[in-house]
Amino acid sequence: MEEGEAEERRHLTAGGEGRGHLSLSTSWPTVDGLLGLDEEDAVKYARNFFRAGFFLLPFLWFLNSFYFWPVLTRSSSFPRLRPYVLGSAIGFAVFMVLLCLWALTFAIGGERLFGPIWQHLVMYNVANTFGLTSWSQM
Amino acid sequence: MENPSQRTRASIIDGLGEEIIRIVTPVSICMFLVVLLVCIINPSSSSDDSSSITTIATIIYDEKTSDSDWTKLTGALLNALVFVAFVTVVTFLLVLLFYCRCIKFLKYYMVFSAFVVLFFMGGGISLFLIQTLSFPIDCITFGVLWFNFSIVGVLSFSMEKNPIFITQSYLVFIGIIVAYWFCLLPEWTTWVLLIAMAVYDLFAVLVPGGPLRLLVELSVSRDEEIPALLYEARPVEFPGPDQVNGRRRLWREREILGSGSDSGSTSNGLGSALGNLVASSDHGVNILNLQSHMGTESQRETKLVVAEETQLIGGSGSSIKSTLGKLLALENRRANVSELNLGSEPEMDLSLISVEDGRSTGDSVTETGSPTIQDSSSRYLETMETHVEFTGNSVTEIGSEESRPLIDRRIGFSSNRGSETMEIHVERRPNLTEVQQNEAMEIGSSRGIKLGLGDFIFYSVLVGRAAMYDFMAMYACYLAIIAGLGVTLMLLAFYQKALPALPVSILLGIVFYFLTRLLLEGFVVQCSLNLIIF
Numbered sequence: 001m002e003e004g005e006a007e008e009r010r011h012l013t014a015g016g017e018g019r020g021h022l023s024l025s026t027s028w029p030t031v032d033g034l035l036g037l038d039e040e041d042a043v044k045y046a047r048n049f050f051r052a053g054f055f056l057l058p059f060l061w062f063l064n065s066f067y068f069w070p071v072l073t074r075s076s077s078f079p080r081l082r083p084y085v086l087g088s089a090i091g092f093a094v095f096m097v098l099l100c101l102w103a104l105t106f107a108i109g110g111e112r113l114f115g116p117i118w119q120h121l122v123m124y125n126v127a128n129t130f131g132l133t134s135w136s137q138m
Numbered sequence: 139m140e141n142p143s144q145r146t147r148a149s150i151i152d153g154l155g156e157e158i159i160r161i162v163t164p165v166s167i168c169m170f171l172v173v174l175l176v177c178i179i180n181p182s183s184s185s186d187d188s189s190s191i192t193t194i195a196t197i198i199y200d201e202k203t204s205d206s207d208w209t210k211l212t213g214a215l216l217n218a219l220v221f222v223a224f225v226t227v228v229t230f231l232l233v234l235l236f237y238c239r240c241i242k243f244l245k246y247y248m249v250f251s252a253f254v255v256l257f258f259m260g261g262g263i264s265l266f267l268i269q270t271l272s273f274p275i276d277c278i279t280f281g282v283l284w285f286n287f288s289i290v291g292v293l294s295f296s297m298e299k300n301p302i303f304i305t306q307s308y309l310v311f312i313g314i315i316v317a318y319w320f321c322l323l324p325e326w327t328t329w330v331l332l333i334a335m336a337v338y339d340l341f342a343v344l345v346p347g348g349p350l351r352l353l354v355e356l357s358v359s360r361d362e363e364i365p366a367l368l369y370e371a372r373p374v375e376f377p378g379p380d381q382v383n384g385r386r387r388l389w390r391e392r393e394i395l396g397s398g399s400d401s402g403s404t405s406n407g408l409g410s411a412l413g414n415l416v417a418s419s420d421h422g423v424n425i426l427n428l429q430s431h432m433g434t435e436s437q438r439e440t441k442l443v444v445a446e447e448t449q450l451i452g453g454s455g456s457s458i459k460s461t462l463g464k465l466l467a468l469e470n471r472r473a474n475v476s477e478l479n480l481g482s483e484p485e486m487d488l489s490l491i492s493v494e495d496g497r498s499t500g501d502s503v504t505e506t507g508s509p510t511i512q513d514s515s516s517r518y519l520e521t522m523e524t525h526v527e528f529t530g531n532s533v534t535e536i537g538s539e540e541s542r543p544l545i546d547r548r549i550g551f552s553s554n555r556g557s558e559t560m561e562i563h564v565e566r567r568p569n570l571t572e573v574q575q576n577e578a579m580e581i582g583s584s585r586g587i588k589l590g591l592g593d594f595i596f597y598s599v600l601v602g603r604a605a606m607y608d609f610m611a612m613y614a615c616y617l618a619i620i621a622g623l624g625v626t627l628m629l630l631a632f633y634q635k636a637l638p639a640l641p642v643s644i645l646l647g648i649v650f651y652f653l654t655r656l657l658l659e660g661f662v663v664q665c666s667l668n669l670i671i672f
Contacts, residue, residue, distance in 0.1 A: 056285070067301045103276070107275065110274065123268050126277045127269065
């Protein structure tokens with residue numbers, strides 16, 4: 001009974017990939033709509049992924065925010081899920097900003113900025129040094 | 139009862155095109171990316187005779203460009219025979235393991251293979267790309283991205299509930315990676331291997347003693363699902379005219395009862411198996427065994443015995459929908475999944491999957507009369523429409539690859555309530571933990587078409603190999619494969635049983651490749667040189 005049916009339908013069809021129309025007042029927290037998780041499982045899922053993302057796995061945070069996209073767009077519902085999903089989204093955004101800054105600095109700055117260490121850090125040299133591609137003899 | 143069938147007929151046609159598109163799109167994406175990889179990294183030009191990789195497929199004979207044609211042909215035949223023999227042995231091993239109910243082992247193996255493919259082979263490809271393009275990425279960033287990619291991929295196969303899009307994407311990635319590595323094989327070996335695999339697929343699925351058919355029958359008779367890598371397309375909704383509220387479908391919802399282990403995992407198998415196309419769909423009414431608890435205590439249990447009609451259907455959605463034509467509708471009650479989940483009954487090996495609700499509340503369905511509806515407030519049953527699935531398997535070359543057929547079963551249940559016919563289709567998902575062979579992505583009771591990962595891989599290998607020669611051949615092969623896939627889907631709709639997906643497409647593709655290479659190319663080149671057309 002959180003929202004009206006029509007509003008839910010709109011949200012569902014607009015927000016994600018779920019295609020069913022709910023005949024009840026419950027709404028689905030996942031982007032898969034009918035095919036996704038229901039709320040209780042969703043809370044567990046969101047919590048686990050939020051915590052696991054701290055192990056240098058920002059992609060899990062991305063997965064969280066992608067999967068629970070309706071939770072982010074509909075700010076009024078899912079009070080239990082919202083902190084985890086919001087935290088995941090913010091964490092992913094922050095991490096990506098930092099990573100992009102570093103990668104761009106590395107790529108654009110190049111040797112001018114870093115000096116000879118650049119040659120040691122760049123990936124194709126690292127691969128050659130460790131022989132990472134020689135196992136395939138290519 | 140004309141109305142339901144009329145409605146069904148209209149809705150079948152509406153959705154059929156979309157279902158086909160949903161399976162053709164990932165196949166096309168996979169092929170396109172493999173061609174892109176092959177063109178960028180260009181293994182054929184960089185590898186010389188002495189640096190061909192040693193794999194199971196090249197164990198006997200390593201092709202060298204200096205050999206005569208006859209030597210190459212016989213060598214390729216020997217290689218292909220060895221490979222097919224290996225695949226057969228592995229498939230039988232899988233049947234044995236499945237027969238002995240070592241499902242957990244199979245699932246762990248599947249997850250492990252997924253990890254190996256994504257981490258080592260995928261990393262290898264990324265490194266090649268970086269080296270070829272001289273992309274100035276540093277090792278820290280690359281390490282983080284690589285690590286994330288592999289871990290999330292592994293998770294998406296080992297957990298039950300994941301975003302559908304992510305699971306599908308990772309399956310396509312695995313297909314791309316394995317297909318690229320297959321393209322590194324020497325040329326004659328590749329073509330003979332493709333033909334051999336198509337023939338093997340045909341025999342393994344259709345011949346009564348074939349391993350894949352045994353596997354299908356085993357899983358059907360036990361009502362378990364084989365853990366394997368299987369690409370399942372998202373089911374298509376068919377809003378009927380009488381449905382006020384539309385349908386709801388719970389995808390992949392299942393409760394494994396009694397197993398105690400990780401519930402109803404989707405058990406995505408890893409690995410590539412032989413490209414077998416197995417389509418199964420539920421054909422009729424069966425007895426559904428369903429057990430559910432209400433709330434936290436088991437106050438009432440409903441047991442519906444569902445007998446499964448062991449029919450493997452290899453048909454497209456149309457035929458399935460036609461059988462489904464009856465009304466699926468239940469009360470519009472929300473099925474509380476958590477309630478349905480109960481794992482405490484040891485004898486229930488079933489997992490209740492989703493049922494699709496096809497009716498609005500306007501019906502005069504009485505809840506009390508129906509044995510299926512239990513809980514008053516939170517049980518929601520949906521009837522499912524038909525679904526067509528293709529399952530296939532492919533074999534990868536990494537040490538322990540095996541082929542695995544995919545089987546998908548659906549259980550249908552129908553009960554007559556007064557004038558109303560209700561069909562509940564429930565798919566049982568066994569507690570599969572591991573797939574020894576590769577694929578089987580178990581997606582719950584949905585109506586999506588399933589295609590085995592092996593099919594993806596071998597289609598992409600064919601197109602990639604054609605692209606290594608010339609782009610004209612590549613276009614011709616792509617069209618041939620898509621046409622073959624369409625033909626297979628039609629056959630599936632017609633025969634309603636598990637079908638191999640490889641033979642038609644591969645044979646058409648090979649015929650087109652050689653015709654293009656021998657006939658079309660000369661024609662086009664001469665026309666261009668003489669400035670006639672093109």
